[in-house]
Amino acid sequence: MMIKIAIKNLLGARLRTILNVFVTAFSFFLILFMSAMYDGMLQHAKQVTMDTEIAGGAYWHPEYDPLDPMRFEDAHSTLPSEIQSLVDQNTAFPVLVSQASIYPAGRIMPAIMKGIKPDQNIVNMPTNSLSGHDDISIPVLIGKGMASDTKLEVGDTFTIRWLDADRTYDADEGTVVHIMDIENFKLDMGHIWIPLDRSQSMLSMEEEATYVTYKKGAPQIHKTEGWIHRDINYLVQDMEAIIEADKPGAQVMYVILLALAAMGIFNAQVLSIFRRGREIGTLMALGMTRTRVVGLFTLEGGLNALLAAAATLIFFGPILYHFGVNGIPLPIDYTEMGMIMAKRLVPIYTTGLVVSTTVLVSIVVLIVSYIPSRRIARMKPTDSLRGKAVV
Amino acid sequence: MIKLIIFIYFFAFLVGQSKEMSVGDIIKTMDDNLNAKSRILTSKMIIHGRRASRTIESKNWVIGTDKAFTEYLSPPREAGTKMLKLDDKLWIYSPQTDRVIQISGHMLRQSVMGSDMSYNDIMEDRPMIELYEATLEGSIQIEGRDHWIMLLTAKVKGLSYHMRRAWIDKEYLLPMKEELYAKSGKLLKTSTMDGIKKIQNRWFPSRFVFKDELKRNGKGTEWVIDGIEFDSDIPESRFSKARLRK
Numbered sequence: 001m002m003i004k005i006a007i008k009n010l011l012g013a014r015l016r017t018i019l020n021v022f023v024t025a026f027s028f029f030l031i032l033f034m035s036a037m038y039d040g041m042l043q044h045a046k047q048v049t050m051d052t053e054i055a056g057g058a059y060w061h062p063e064y065d066p067l068d069p070m071r072f073e074d075a076h077s078t079l080p081s082e083i084q085s086l087v088d089q090n091t092a093f094p095v096l097v098s099q100a101s102i103y104p105a106g107r108i109m110p111a112i113m114k115g116i117k118p119d120q121n122i123v124n125m126p127t128n129s130l131s132g133h134d135d136i137s138i139p140v141l142i143g144k145g146m147a148s149d150t151k152l153e154v155g156d157t158f159t160i161r162w163l164d165a166d167r168t169y170d171a172d173e174g175t176v177v178h179i180m181d182i183e184n185f186k187l188d189m190g191h192i193w194i195p196l197d198r199s200q201s202m203l204s205m206e207e208e209a210t211y212v213t214y215k216k217g218a219p220q221i222h223k224t225e226g227w228i229h230r231d232i233n234y235l236v237q238d239m240e241a242i243i244e245a246d247k248p249g250a251q252v253m254y255v256i257l258l259a260l261a262a263m264g265i266f267n268a269q270v271l272s273i274f275r276r277g278r279e280i281g282t283l284m285a286l287g288m289t290r291t292r293v294v295g296l297f298t299l300e301g302g303l304n305a306l307l308a309a310a311a312t313l314i315f316f317g318p319i320l321y322h323f324g325v326n327g328i329p330l331p332i333d334y335t336e337m338g339m340i341m342a343k344r345l346v347p348i349y350t351t352g353l354v355v356s357t358t359v360l361v362s363i364v365v366l367i368v369s370y371i372p373s374r375r376i377a378r379m380k381p382t383d384s385l386r387g388k389a390v391v
Numbered sequence: 392m393i394k395l396i397i398f399i400y401f402f403a404f405l406v407g408q409s410k411e412m413s414v415g416d417i418i419k420t421m422d423d424n425l426n427a428k429s430r431i432l433t434s435k436m437i438i439h440g441r442r443a444s445r446t447i448e449s450k451n452w453v454i455g456t457d458k459a460f461t462e463y464l465s466p467p468r469e470a471g472t473k474m475l476k477l478d479d480k481l482w483i484y485s486p487q488t489d490r491v492i493q494i495s496g497h498m499l500r501q502s503v504m505g506s507d508m509s510y511n512d513i514m515e516d517r518p519m520i521e522l523y524e525a526t527l528e529g530s531i532q533i534e535g536r537d538h539w540i541m542l543l544t545a546k547v548k549g550l551s552y553h554m555r556r557a558w559i560d561k562e563y564l565l566p567m568k569e570e571l572y573a574k575s576g577k578l579l580k581t582s583t584m585d586g587i588k589k590i591q592n593r594w595f596p597s598r599f600v601f602k603d604e605l606k607r608n609g610k611g612t613e614w615v616i617d618g619i620e621f622d623s624d625i626p627e628s629r630f631s632k633a634r635l636r637k
Contacts (some may be wrong), residue, residue, distance in 0.1 A: 108606020
């Protein structure tokens with residue numbers, strides 16, 4: 001009975017209802033879409049990092065800190081026997097990290113020089129391009145961003161200067177053998193990749209490495225001899241923190257959108273109580289309790305949320321679906337800005353996200369519908385019948 | 392008469408001996424010329440960049456090869472910056488941050504004030520005779536002056552440059568030109584000196600030019616000695632860390 005009256009009243013309001021529903025639906029759509037974008041970004045960044053860098057996890061030399069290049073010169077040693085056995089079984093590969101200075105076109109630039117096994121297939125990097133260059137002194141693999149910074153192209157040579165294990169300067173010519181288009185900026189910006197055996201002999205660090213990356217599902221080593229095990233959760237935590245840090249900005253926008261929708265509904269409810277005084281008085285005179293009248297008005301407001309959900313599905317559903325399938329092409333390459341971002345960003349709509357957004361929007365709409373309706377409880381039916389507004 | 396002839400022959404032999412110095416003697420004399428018991432000097436470092444040059448004035452107090460204190464006097468941006476070297480440790484005080492930081496490890500590779508010299512280059516001033524094995528490669532005349540060409544190969548581990556080639560003036564016994572090589576034999580840096588003057592019974596240059604040879608179009612860094620005083624008394628307190636903040 002109540003729901004029938006509520007629907008009838010809602011449909012009777014025509015343009016006011018349409019506007020309220022549209023604003024709420026638009027807010028609903030934007031909140032859903034932006035949250036899905038963040039989830040998509042995080043998921044993509046995680047996936048790319050795991051594909052290209054982390055694989056199953058890593059074992060770090062105790063002195064290794066990727067954020068402190070000053071300590072690279074101490075972060076190397078031969079591999080502990082159990083980790084070495086993983087490498088021998090091709091379930092892991094070692095990387096030797098050192099600092100270097102490069103001189104592309106005669107300009108000096110600092111670089112992180114990493115020696116990697118060209119035949120590794122654990123991470124998705126074109127390291128095989130480093131093999132088979134016996135005629136080249138130092139074959140070098142760089143990323144697109146680094147190539148753009150250094151203005152280097154495939155076949156270009158440049159001087160690399162480094163300090164060996166004895167801290168004596170050495171220098172030789174490197175030749176770019178491949179430029180990789182990799183989304184993971186951490187492997188690109190400021191990095192040069194060379195064959196592991198070459199870097200070991202250049203640095204006088206035979207059989208030594210800085211960290212070892214292992215395949216997904218590789219058995220965990222217990223006797224690490226001081227080397228530190230880093231699992232996926234540890235290795236992606238920085239990225240998660242960056243995205244989490246960006247979320248408050250988006251949440252402010254959600255609040256603004258929700259406030260817009262809520263204000264529309266709130267305004268409609270206040271106006272209803274002023275303009276529908278006689279109707280309220282008649283309902284109460286006919287025996288409807290004040291609580292039920294309040295319930296009716298709250299329900300009318302609440303139905304806005306339901307209609308908004310349906311409108312979102314009908315009007316914005318196809319847009320959400322389109323972006324979900326095809327992604328959104330990004331106008332600029334964020335890799336150079338130090339972000340792991342796909343060239344087409346695909347939002348991810350999870351059940352949790354849809355349910356939580358629906359619940360949030362509904363609660364907000366119900367609250368703003370209820371607050372003005374409470375005034376009905378203070379109305380006298382006689383005054384209402386005479387058309388006197390609530391004070 | 393016979394005695395006189397024998398004396399003349401003997402004297403000529405002695406003179407001949409002194410002109411044919413051994414490689415070790417040449418290096419040692421060169422070290423003695425460049426290093427002193429102590430020295431106080433004021434100098435200008437002119438750093439030539441791609442577009443403009445900067446001049447940094449400083450005053451140095453040095454005892455032997457282990458202790459050195461530098462105070463930068465100008466330009467205003469650098470004035471008040473101080474450096475203290477004790478053995479193989481180096482500290483820098485910056486008045487902007489009011490902090491003393493120790494330069495170590497890879498930071499020693501960084502350039503000093505954007506010049507072509509690294510902190511490592513400053514740090515390695517132990518006598519060459521202790522660090523390098525010298526081989527005489529030959530003699531050459533440069534601008535009418537006789538020079539020895541000496542190849543110096545590292546005999547101790549941990550030196551920045553594995554090999555050096557020096558053109559040593561036979562009269563001044565100073566390396567007028569030096570080439571510094573990487574382990575692979577690649578030329579990394581060159582240094583030249585000129586304006587040689589006799590100061591307190593030793594030949595000493597008044598201008599050095601350092602150049603990073605890997606930088607294309609680089610014009611190098613000049614180090615001009617405005618005044619130098621050898622073997623003066625420098626109080627030990629000059630080389631305390633507390634002095635950096637004063």
